[in-house]
Amino acid sequence: xxxxxxxxxxxxxxxxxxxxxxxxxxxxxxxxxxxxxxxxxxxxxxxxxxxxxxxxxxxxxxxxxxxxxxxxxxxxxxxxxxxxxxxxxxxxxxxxxxxxxxxxxxxxxxxxxxxxxxxxxxxxxxxxxxxxxxxxxxxxxxxxxxxxxxxxxxxxxxxxxxxxxxxxxxxxxxxxxxxxxxxxxxxxxxxxxxxxxxxxxxxxxxxxxxxxxxxxxxxxxxxxxxxxxxxxxxxxxxxxxxxxxxxxxxxxxxxxxxxxxxxxxxxxxxxxxxxxxxxxxxxxxxxxxxxxxxxxxxxxxxxxxxxxxxxxxxxxxxxxxxxxxxxxxxxxxxxxxxxxxxxxxxxxxxxxxxxxxxxxxxxxxxxxxxxxxxxxxxxxxxxxxxxxxxxxx
Numbered sequence: 495x496x497x498x499x500x501x502x503x504x505x506x507x508x509x510x511x512x513x514x515x516x517x518x519x520x521x522x523x524x525x526x527x528x529x530x531x532x533x534x535x536x537x538x539x540x541x542x543x544x545x546x547x548x549x550x551x552x553x554x555x556x557x558x559x560x561x562x563x564x565x566x567x568x569x570x571x572x573x574x575x576x577x578x579x580x581x582x583x584x585x586x587x588x589x590x591x592x593x594x595x596x597x598x599x600x601x602x603x604x605x606x607x608x609x610x611x612x613x614x615x616x617x618x619x620x621x622x623x624x625x626x627x628x629x630x631x632x633x634x635x636x637x638x639x640x641x642x643x644x645x646x647x648x649x650x651x652x653x654x655x656x657x658x659x660x661x662x663x664x665x666x667x668x669x670x671x672x673x674x675x676x677x678x679x680x681x682x683x684x685x686x687x688x689x690x691x692x693x694x695x696x697x698x699x700x701x702x703x704x705x706x707x708x709x710x711x712x713x714x715x716x717x718x719x720x721x722x723x724x725x726x727x728x729x730x731x732x733x734x735x736x737x738x739x740x741x742x743x744x745x746x747x748x749x750x751x752x753x754x755x756x757x758x759x760x761x762x763x764x765x766x767x768x769x770x771x772x773x774x775x776x777x778x779x780x781x782x783x784x785x786x787x788x789x790x791x792x793x794x795x796x797x798x799x800x801x802x803x804x805x806x807x808x809x810x811x812x813x814x815x816x817x818x819x820x821x822x823x824x825x826x827x828x829x830x831x832x833x834x835x836x837x838x839x840x841x842x843x844x845x846x847x848x849x850x851x852x853x854x855x856x857x858x859x860x861x862x863x864x865x866x867x868x869x870x871x872x873x874x875x876x877x878x879x880x881x882x883x884x885x886x887x
Contacts (some may be wrong), residue, residue: 544670741760778799
């Protein structure tokens with residue numbers, strides 16, 4: 495039978511037929527040419543990471559699945575993930591019993607590779623990050639006010655280790671991995687002018703120190719003390735200095751003195767005992783402590799002026815700290831604690847650091863070096879934030 499269409503016309507009809515058949519599948523499958531990947535939006539996403547299998551063992555390579563990409567979700571191909579002391583505390587059961595296997599990591603930076611049909615905040619190819627939480631009720635007053643970390647109903651859903659019905663593993667899995675699926679609201683836009691490896695630590699170390707300092711509304715020239723100069727502490731110095739504060743750094747590590755001065759601290763106080771703190775009694779307007787273990791706090795708190803504020807952001811084993819209440823009666827210092835910050839404030843610190851070129855001091859490591867890096871964090875040897883190159887996972 496003779497073909498009634500010329501070759502060019504026949505080719506056009508074939509192309510139209512192919513496109514039409516593709517549209518019939520559009521509700522379930524989306525093709526993203528920018529990444530040359532085909533995602534079935536109804537199926538789980540294959541993932542690979544490094545997980546803790548129990549409280550005492552080393553992290554090991556682990557293949558698992560993440561939930562399908564929902565209508566309001568984005569898929570991020572992770573490029574870098576920071577190591578936080580909280581990762582160690584969690585996996586080792588310092589804050590309570592855990593479910594395993596569990597992939598830690600809540601300083602996540604990468605590239606958006608897929609978006610749900612209702613997503614408006616991101617497009618494929620955008621730089622995006624995920625911090626310490628991935629969901630909340632979004633209905634209570636705290637959530638409505640941009641303080642999702644203090645969700646009053648369900649509580650915030652942590653980036654790892656939190657029970658989650660939609661997760662194939664039963665709990666959220668974190669950023670020591672090659673990808674993550676997250677609701678777009680809980681993803682942070684990373685400006686083009688900041689590299690991903692520097693953006694990652696801002697999603698915990700940055701916001702955890704930025705938020706309480708902004709809430710005390712310190713003025714230019716105020717004297718701010720920072721206790722514990724590690725991943726969080728060095729960011730506290732940089733952020734406070736950028737806002738015009740005089741920063742006084744308190745450390746037990748003499749090897750960090752020159753580094754700390756380089757971060758902008760006006761003075762470095764090496765603390766061997768409480769005697770070293772007596773000259774500073776009542777001298778500071780505000781003090782923030784990032785120390786992640788129980789320590790003798792009284793002499794540090796005394797460094798703050800009467801009616802000033804001392805904020806503890808480091809969380810020790812089981813959250814237990816000892817305060818001398820009699821001493822607090824006399825120093826009249828307001829003691830409080832702070833978690834992280836909400837999504838709006840996390841976006842704020844990301845934009846602020848990108849604009850003012852405030853970058854964390856980092857060491858990029860391969861995935862195979864994670865366990866060794868954890869030991870160095872515990873031994874105060876990190877300089878100052880380890881960041882995992884996710885390409886090595």
